[in-house]
Amino acid sequence: MQSARDEILGRLKAARKTKPRDMPDVQQSRDPVQGKEEMIRAFTGMLRLETGIVHRVENSSRAKEKLTEIAKEEGLKRVMVSTDDVVAPLDLPAWGNSIGVQVMRSGDFAGRDDYKDAVFDIADAGITGADFAVAESGTLGLILDRDQPRLISLAPILHIAIVPVDRIFSVYEQVMERVFKKDTYPGQFVFITGPSMTGDIQGHLFKGIHGPRKVIVILVG
């Protein structure tokens, strides 16, 4: 018997071809923003429209001070942090010790189940870096891998992202070129724009249906 695959493809190939139409190449967004400050401004404005909170600090020690402020305001007791190249150098466990916040990392757990229990039930917030940001829509781009586990930016009710300003790009295409340039692509890549939300109960919009209710971005630089 012919396999389903061969049968389906065979049927498609046997069908009459249609003529290809021309496809206009279009400008991707209205006046794509250029220049560092302009991109920072656009990114910030766009993310605020989606109720994201954006702070800007000069350097990483200021970023840690900002985190301390946020931890106080939000009453954070236990946080789960990634170990990506933005967050790891900040040495957040030491930071947590100094202000009485318990800092957990995926590597601290014996296995997947313990880690899941913590990220779902214990963490008050997830703190991550971001590989990219896109000015076009106030979007974060995260390559999910061993140092950037998927659930940290998703399961806790608060997501705090630390983003060096030189990671902001104008449009998605510039990011995709960089993510998909190598032979091995990341298992998952995600664009995040603001909190988790829904309009499914009579069109009433609200935030935090499954994922974070609040997204705070600290721009560094």
Added chain:
Amino acid sequence: MKILTDAFNDLARKGVEKARARPFLKTVPHFLYQKREIGLASLPDVAEAHARGAGIRADVLDRLPELLEEFEKNAMANGAKVFWARTAEEANEYIVNLARERGAEFVIKGKSMVTEEIGLNDLLSENGIKPWECDLGEFIIQLMDSTPYHIIVPALNVTVEEIRDLFMAKAGMKEPTLDPVELGYAARLFLREKFHRAEFGVTGVNMAVAETGTIINLENEGNIRFAKSSPRTQVSVMTLEKVVPTMKDAMHIMRLLSRNCSGQKISAYVSMDSGPRKEGEIDGPDELVIVIIDNGRSRIYQDPQARGALRCIRCSACLNVCPVYRQIGGHAYGWIYSGPMGQVLMPPLLGLDRTQDIYRASTLCGACKSVCPAGIDHPGLFLYYRSLDVSADQEFRGKKRPWREALFFKLWALAVKNPWMWNSGISLTRPFINKNSHDGVMRRMTGAFGGWFKTRDLPPVARKTFHEKWKETKKKH
């Protein structure tokens, strides 16, 4: 799920009655439509952007088998498994067996129209594996045992009172409330436990990128991300037309889809999987299985015109703008697809005989065509399906019309082409037609044309034809 596409008239009447009692049904599609306009305004040139969207979708159909092969090759190189299914049954059987082999007690599902189409939930339940719909709207209609009212906002028609009662009875809500936010949090609590414990996740696919073997999902809630992060097994189900050539094309469609759907520049989450989790990663699936389903598409594909229906990217703009959908709502269409997109897809999918009223329930106003980012010519397809039906097309099971109707139109065609016949025909039939006129309007008619007048009125035929009047005027002067 029962397919009721042949009960359109009854369902539409019920739909209108219900919509009257629930005014928000009228406001939400309008509201979404307005948000769409605002969202589109951020594109430099909407017409051009839509033309490119239409071009991409046309290109996909031109090269469909080749793109699917390319996608399969790259997805497998990324470490994904690819399973092809000719029919809904084959797909369901495969997924259920896999869930059984993996020892799944329950399954979490991200929002996906295709798993509704194949009726996966029923089969899982029959096999003792509980499927949990995790998109809030889908969750609500699953608890209600209902079907989607709208392809993007499935529970649009459900009132807060109904949701309160449902959640109290079936979702462990403790305190009754009518606040949509509180209701949402009750669902959050309930579903969170499912996300946490799940070992088997099922999602749909918005786009499958041939160039990289990547699958892409757009969503606002995060339920799809959970289904792709927490379980050990991820099954992503797509129909074969979901493929797009390149990542650049995918980004363009993503912009169009988000804007046309809800007016957003981009949906809250866009997740892109190229294979399962990698060595050393603590979450994400051990295995990613992509199920490519035909279920009638390759048959539609044989017909170069009907093929156009496969361009759809499920943005729902045509539903929100359709004057018919706005009156009757989504349940009138009798199955999971509704509005103009359902009207172009269901007839060739289910057969022209089972969808008789579906492709006729249109005034051909073309509002759908004017908003479609995929370049679908809905009115053209409706006319095409009607013509196939009248000529008893074999492939799509056209029914042919009753002989009296066929005869009438033959005579009609003859008469309108011949002035002499037309004029004498009018004078001959005028007294019979005008018998139905009361107070200067014909509201009803007995006999074969009765049906037409059920929902329409006509003025009576004038006492004199235009030509007669013209002659008289000329004589006077």
